[in-house]
Amino acid sequence: MITLQTPIDQREIEELKVGDQIEIEGTIYCGRDAVLPKLVRLIENHDLDSIGVNLEGAVIFHTAVSPAGIGPTSSNKVEIEGSIPALSKAGVKIHVGKGALSPKTVEELKRYHSVFAITPPVSALFSDKIVSQRIAAFREEGMEALYQIEVKGFPAIIAIAHGETIFASPRGG
Amino acid sequence: MLCRKEIEDAVETCLVKAGTTFRPDQLRAYRNAISAEKNENAKWVLERILENAKLAGKNTSPLCDDTGIPHVFINMGSSLSLPHDWLSAINDGIIRGLRIMPGRPMAVRGNPIERVEQSRGLYADPGKLSLAPVIVKPGKGGKLKITVLLLGGGPEIRAKTYRVFHQRSIDVVLGEAVRWASSEAKNLGCTPCVPAIGIGRTHVEASALMLEAMKEGSLSRQNRWEKKVTELINATKVGPLGLGGDTTALGTFMKIGPLRASGIRVVSMRPGCCFEPRKAAVVLG
Numbered sequence A: 001m002i003t004l005q006t007p008i009d010q011r012e013i014e015e016l017k018v019g020d021q022i023e024i025e026g027t028i029y030c031g032r033d034a035v036l037p038k039l040v041r042l043i044e045n046h047d048l049d050s051i052g053v054n055l056e057g058a059v060i061f062h063t064a065v066s067p068a069g070i071g072p073t074s075s076n077k078v079e080i081e082g083s084i085p086a087l088s089k090a091g092v093k094i095h096v097g098k099g100a101l102s103p104k105t106v107e108e109l110k111r112y113h114s115v116f117a118i119t120p121p122v123s124a125l126f127s128d129k130i131v132s133q134r135i136a137a138f139r140e141e142g143m144e145a146l147y148q149i150e151v152k153g154f155p156a157i158i159a160i161a162h163g164e165t166i167f168a169s170p171r172g173g
Numbered sequence B: 001m002l003c004r005k006e007i008e009d010a011v012e013t014c015l016v017k018a019g020t021t022f023r024p025d026q027l028r029a030y031r032n033a034i035s036a037e038k039n040e041n042a043k044w045v046l047e048r049i050l051e052n053a054k055l056a057g058k059n060t061s062p063l064c065d066d067t068g069i070p071h072v073f074i075n076m077g078s079s080l081s082l083p084h085d086w087l088s089a090i091n092d093g094i095i096r097g098l099r100i101m102p103g104r105p106m107a108v109r110g111n112p113i114e115r116v117e118q119s120r121g122l123y124a125d126p127g128k129l130s131l132a133p134v135i136v137k138p139g140k141g142g143k144l145k146i147t148v149l150l151l152g153g154g155p156e157i158r159a160k161t162y163r164v165f166h167q168r169s170i171d172v173v174l175g176e177a178v179r180w181a182s183s184e185a186k187n188l189g190c191t192p193c194v195p196a197i198g199i200g201r202t203h204v205e206a207s208a209l210m211l212e213a214m215k216e217g218s219l220s221r222q223n224r225w226e227k228k229v230t231e232l233i234n235a236t237k238v239g240p241l242g243l244g245g246d247t248t249a250l251g252t253f254m255k256i257g258p259l260r261a262s263g264i265r266v267v268s269m270r271p272g273c274c275f276e277p278r279k280a281a282v283v284l285g
């Protein structure tokens, strides 16, 4: 088990291998289909500071945040997977979600020294790991707003790193 | 005669129990899978799912943040006497359960077109998630059996109801259902799955039989055909979360209804997911 403290250092990413079991300590941003494209637009307009979010060494978890808890949504949905290259370029080191990603995204992750981790939909366990949570931006999106959570021992497995993928076969439809 | 409050309270309790606890057959199936699984990452996922179930039960918190769409299945005894508003009591019990658990506030606002386009956002109240049409079948004597099931979104994306040319062979029919389930398992993400299969005369009937299979099925009680379907899906080696290993399906639930003279059977296959079937039942009267 490898413990990673945010913000995550480039050297720590280089040492990670596909199949490594990790636990994340510190800050995780939570967002999915609705807000990740909005974040990308802010990055493209060099306007990320306007919402006070720093993505250098950051972890993004593909999830909604509701009174029912958090849990991974499928990362291979267009809006989510499409945001991964720009977010990686802006400094995100670990994207956490579920499901296989395309060979193109595997390459983009490698190019921007970022990795993809997957985690089971264990909402009760996640609730036990959350120390605090707040809305970071895009409040109007309700449970799909950008949330910032503080966690202790958030579990995941490295699924894609340095051009390697844990998924045996290419993803289907 | 049963009173309205008795029904409402029982439905509320069932909904919360369905969404927050593992049944003994699920616990047993996971423990067996963990001891049999040789892939270390697959084992890690199965252990986290079991740990999650223990915490959810202890804290009465949802097993999964997709708390699902509530479905109710009724078995009504012939000598049962019910209050005239029993259906609205069930509905109110569902609303109360969703608020208490709490359910994920995911009901879509607006008129039919706005709902399809999701252009007016969501209700903040989890109780707004209305109940799916209730299925009623005959039951025993003066008893009312209520089963609440919570159906998650992932398996809905991957379910299929379609005709199969049976060629007078159960192997042909189940082989097709296995093909559907196997190709969807790798895209589901939330494996291990528990496929439910209904075989009937019409699409509505096959879907209802599929739900009845979920209602009646136990992972500790599998017939030879259910075992065979599970084995064939496990041969895909998709594994928990798609990480590989021997545990792609924990079991299968199957229900065959009355059939008609025809070259086809209508088959409904819903793959289920690692927490399903989320269900709880009560018998009143």
Ligand code: SF4
Pocket (backbone or CB within 6 Å): A071, A072, A121, B064, B065, B066, B067, B068, B151, B152, B153, B154, B155, B190, B273, B274, B275
């Ligand atoms: S598929 Fe099942 S386990 Fe996965 S998110 Fe949906 S309800 Fe939860």
